[in-house]
Amino acid sequence: MTDKTGERRPAGELEASVLAALWAARGPRSAAQVRDAIPQDLARTTVATLLARLQEKGVIDRRPGGRGFLYFPVEDAHGLTARRMHRELDQDGDRGVVLARFVEGLSSDDEAELRRLLEGGGQ
Structure with a gap:
């Protein structure tokens, strides 16, 4: 273009x-x-x-x-980023390995935030 x-x-x-x-x-x-x-x-x-x-x-x-x-x-910037993450995850045959590698690369602050969200802490 x-x-x-x-x-x-x-x-x-x-x-x-x-x-x-x-x-x-x-x-x-x-x-x-x-x-x-x-x-x-x-x-x-x-x-x-x-x-x-x-x-x-x-x-x-x-x-x-x-x-x-x-x-x-259709969605805000955060929703678009989440959609991209889902699309990448869907393209690999072994979701468990992909998720494990993703979690391994998280900072301690991001890991704590992810735990909070998974435990029902909301946004």
Whole structure:
């Protein structure tokens, strides 16, 4: 994907900017509003492509509004991170080994927080 100057930018960086703009918004936004809210100077078609890709991934959704669609995030940033963690876990055949290796890499503070959550301590 390129900006108006023809410079190629990583799709992950651009998707992150679009998501950040949608998370910061106080409701659904049009593609033009998203374009105005992101720091990169992108072509209209690039923003439309990013929104379509994020929708295909199930990260955002849209509803009719005005002359087009209004876009909104399906979940917050924390929910998206949790979804990614689940997806990675689901891709390995031995969940027990993956979880054990994950727990081995936790700091003592993270381990204590995980224990608290597992014992019903909530968020």
